[in-house]
Amino acid sequence: MEKKIVKNFEEKLRNKGYRNTEQRQAVLSAIIDNQGRHLSTEEIYDIVKANSPDIGLATVYRTLLLLEEMNLIHKVDFNDGRSRYELNKSNEEHLHHHLVCTQCGSIHEVKDDLLEQLEKQIHEKNGFLVTNHSVKFYGLCSECQKNNSQKTYQKT
Numbered sequence: 001m002e003k004k005i006v007k008n009f010e011e012k013l014r015n016k017g018y019r020n021t022e023q024r025q026a027v028l029s030a031i032i033d034n035q036g037r038h039l040s041t042e043e044i045y046d047i048v049k050a051n052s053p054d055i056g057l058a059t060v061y062r063t064l065l066l067l068e069e070m071n072l073i074h075k076v077d078f079n080d081g082r083s084r085y086e087l088n089k090s091n092e093e094h095l096h097h098h099l100v101c102t103q104c105g106s107i108h109e110v111k112d113d114l115l116e117q118l119e120k121q122i123h124e125k126n127g128f129l130v131t132n133h134s135v136k137f138y139g140l141c142s143e144c145q146k147n148n149s150q151k152t153y154q155k156t
Ligand SMILES: [Zn+2]
Pocket: 094, 113, 115, 116, 119, 132, 133
């Protein structure tokens, strides 16, 4: 899958008349290597900088815009004041859901759509065809629930 994404990127760059520089490649690789982590611009910059010390934050920023424009990545917002990015998965018809822990800030993904029934109802009742959605569930992750119950247990 990774090879396919890189090839796709090279092809799109060529079509647009851009060169595939080492730095552009490094930004894409950082995202590919950290799938499911929803890295922010700054985090991507830190990863890329480790191997390419010459790269600037502005280059990372511009490359992310380019990747977004090419439909290879998209922005996700977890209301923490940072732009985060993840790969567009070609096998996903609709975007996966995110579980945001309000205690530790961890983010987990729900792979299954689970909304087919709701989408069908919306189409029937509102005549609206759902083509995608961006769903965030807020709550407590299993780790935090465990930690919380241990704390209460210790107190009593
Ligand atoms: Zn759906």
